[in-house]
Every structure is written in C-alpha cells, then in structure tokens.
Amino acid sequence: MFFRSKVAGVGSFLPEKVLTNYDLEKMVDTSHDWILQRTGIERRHVVDENEGTSDLCVRAANNALKDANMTVDQIDLIMVATVTPDYKMPACACLVQAKLGAKNIMAFDINAACSGFIYGLFIADQFIKTGAYKNILVIGAENLTRLLNYKDRDTCILFGDGAGAFILSQTSATDENYLMTAHAHAEGAHAELLWSKGGGTRYPISQQVLDDGSHYMQMKGKEIFKNATRTMATACKEALAAINKTAADIDWIVPHQANLRITEAVANQFDFPMARIVSTVHETGNTSAASIPIAFDMAYKDGRIKRGQLILLTAFGAGLTSGSAILRF
Numbered sequence: 001m002f003f004r005s006k007v008a009g010v011g012s013f014l015p016e017k018v019l020t021n022y023d024l025e026k027m028v029d030t031s032h033d034w035i036l037q038r039t040g041i042e043r044r045h046v047v048d049e050n051e052g053t054s055d056l057c058v059r060a061a062n063n064a065l066k067d068a069n070m071t072v073d074q075i076d077l078i079m080v081a082t083v084t085p086d087y088k089m090p091a092c093a094c095l096v097q098a099k100l101g102a103k104n105i106m107a108f109d110i111n112a113a114c115s116g117f118i119y120g121l122f123i124a125d126q127f128i129k130t131g132a133y134k135n136i137l138v139i140g141a142e143n144l145t146r147l148l149n150y151k152d153r154d155t156c157i158l159f160g161d162g163a164g165a166f167i168l169s170q171t172s173a174t175d176e177n178y179l180m181t182a183h184a185h186a187e188g189a190h191a192e193l194l195w196s197k198g199g200g201t202r203y204p205i206s207q208q209v210l211d212d213g214s215h216y217m218q219m220k221g222k223e224i225f226k227n228a229t230r231t232m233a234t235a236c237k238e239a240l241a242a243i244n245k246t247a248a249d250i251d252w253i254v255p256h257q258a259n260l261r262i263t264e265a266v267a268n269q270f271d272f273p274m275a276r277i278v279s280t281v282h283e284t285g286n287t288s289a290a291s292i293p294i295a296f297d298m299a300y301k302d303g304r305i306k307r308g309q310l311i312l313l314t315a316f317g318a319g320l321t322s323g324s325a326i327l328r329f
C-alpha cells in the first residue's frame with residue numbers, strides 16, 4: 001500500500017504589535033530608505049511581553065485546523081520548526097501539544113533555522129508515506145525579536161515574529177494534489193556565518209557572554225547573502241529535476257522571505273517572473289522558519305495561490321541549511 005501526503009490546511013498568525021522602519025530610526029543609526037532599498041522590508045510584527053513562540057504556534061495551528069475543517073484530536077504528530085523555542089527544554093512542540101489540547105501524541109522541534117519548515121515537510125512526508133501517521137501538524141514559528149541586539153543595526157532591522165502551519169494528511173497514491181518532492185541540505189562548515197554563539201552549552205550564560213552580547217544573533221550579512229542566492233537556486237533546480245519539470249511549469253515560487261534582493265537574484269537565475277513569486281517581506285521582515293508558511297497563507301487567503309496549482313518552496317538559513325519542495329496544492 002502506497003500513500004501520498006497532501007496539504008489539507010494552511011494557517012498563520014502575526015502578532016498585533018508592529019515595528020516600522022521609522023521606529024527603528026529612533027533606536028539605531030539607520031533609515032527607512034536604507035532598509036527599504038537594501039531589503040524590501042517596511043515593517044515587522046513583534047510579540048508583546050505576554051506572548052511566547054508556543055502561543056504564536058497555537059494561533060497558526062488553530063487557523064490551519066479551521067482551514068482543513070479538522071479538529072485537534074485528528075492530529076497524530078506535531079512538529080515545530082524553530083530556533084526560538086520558549087525554553088531550551090522541553091521542546092516547544094510539547095507546549096503546543098498541551099495548549100492545543102491534543103491527545104498524547106509525538107511532538108518534537110526541528111532546529112534547521114530558516115529552512116526548518118521545509119525540513120518539517122520532508123520529515124512529515126516520510127511518516128505519511130509509510131502509513132505511520134495520517135495527519136501531521138507542521139508549524140514554523142519564531143520569536144526572533146527576543147534574540148536580537150537592538151544596538152546592532154546589521155541584524156536588528158531584518159527580523160520579525162510570527163508563525164505559520166500546514167496540516168499534511170494522508171491521501172491515496174492516485175491523488176494528483178500532493179507533496180511531489182522535498183530536499184534538504186546542510187553545510188555545517190559555515191556555521192559561524194550566522195549564529196547565536198553564547199548561551200548554549202559550549203559557552204554557557206556568564207557575565208562574559210552578557211558583556212560580549214554573544215547570546216544575540218550574529219551574522220556576516222554579505223556572505224550570507226551570497227550563500228542564500230547560490231543554495232536556494234541550486235535547491236530549486238534539484239526539486240524541478242526530481243519531478244522532471246521546468247520553472248515554466250511552476251505557478252508560484254514561495255521562497256524564504258529574507259530580503260527582496262535575494263528573492264530577485266534567485267528569480268533571475270531561472271528567468272522566473274517576480275509577478276509569480278510570493279513576497280511578503282515588506283510586511284513581516286525575516287521570520288526564519290515561519291516565513292514560508294506565513295507567505296503561503298497570505299497568498300492563499302488573498303486568492304493568488306489556488307488549489308490545484310504547482311508551487312515551489314525554497315529556503316536557506318543558519319547551519320547553513322537549505323531546502324526545496326514542490327507540491328500540487
């Protein structure tokens with residue numbers, strides 16, 4: 001018996017509070033024009049003091065359940081892709097399981113940074129294809145603004161908070177709307193290009209770590225930019241080749257939302273029109289693992305993405321991780 005997995009429901013959630021580029025002008029030496037021209041970002045959503053990553057997950061998950069017309073007791077497994085869990089332990093997914101009131105099911109986190117959601121889809125697909133589980137909640141969620149140093153203009157202007165979720169469900173081997181292919185990679189030798197060095201077990205929290213600020217996110221922006229365009233374009237080609245399609249067959253590309261210039265560079269490599277690339281970075285900034293499902297949901301809810309279309313997802317992030325997936329929605 002063979003199975004396929006299909007996207008049964010999609011949902012997202014952005015916190016109410018908004019931080020604009022003009023707000024950032026008052027905090028660091030930057031300007032709205034610089035941020036907009038170099039990144040495409042105009043604003044980003046930010047958690048309030050009572051919200052944690054697990055709360056964002058629950059809001060996105062409930063929206064996905066509603067879209068799938070399902071109840072939480074039908075879910076067999078919860079995965080949360082995040083680098084900003086509420087706590088170092090236990091996993092954010094366990095907190096989400098309890099807050100959703102889900103039954104006593106498997107729940108775990110995936111730490112693959114901005115590629116985490118694609119890692120999650122890839123993993124969920126394996127459980128469904130083998131028949132182990134029927135309905136899997138895959139969430140990408142981040143509370144990155146709590147990992148930022150608001151004195152470091154290289155990073156603090158880029159990131160925002162939010163969550164997005166897919167429900168992947170088992171379908172028959174003849175269903176044509178399914179997750180057709182998924183790919184994931186890592187190049188750990190470049191880990192120091194984008195990391196949060198202090199505050200883990202290698203350099204535990206200490207006065208030194210606090211003084212250095214090495215518990216905050218640190219990034220070599222230019223190198224990350226170059227690697228992002230290279231690996232996302234390669235990942236797209238890999239996914240297209242795996243199902244014997246070309247870019248012309250794709251209705252929409254939903255890339256990780258890091259920087260509009262990165263998206264444009266990836267599009268250029270395929271001669272793919274920007275009009276068929278979903279871009280939400282102006283509204284959300286970079287929400288890491290949450291960015292693909294948030295962008296997907298926004299384009300689905302406003303009518304751009306429609307059922308039956310062929311969609312290519314691609315991501316790149318700390319690790320350095322990367323990945324791609326193609327689904328007929």
Ligand code: UT7
Binds near residue numbers: 194259
């Ligand atoms: O999810 C993956 C994670 N991260 C990313 O994808 C980010 C990838 N990198 C980028 O998006 C870009 O490298 C940045 C947006 C971070 C930076 O853009 P850039 O075009 O690479 O700028 P730059 O670092 O070369 O800086 C250009 C100038 C410099 O001034 P000088 O030396 O030319 O006088 C910087 O000091 O812009 C200055 N600058 C800023 N000015 C205003 C750097 N950051 C800022 C800022 N506001 N926030």
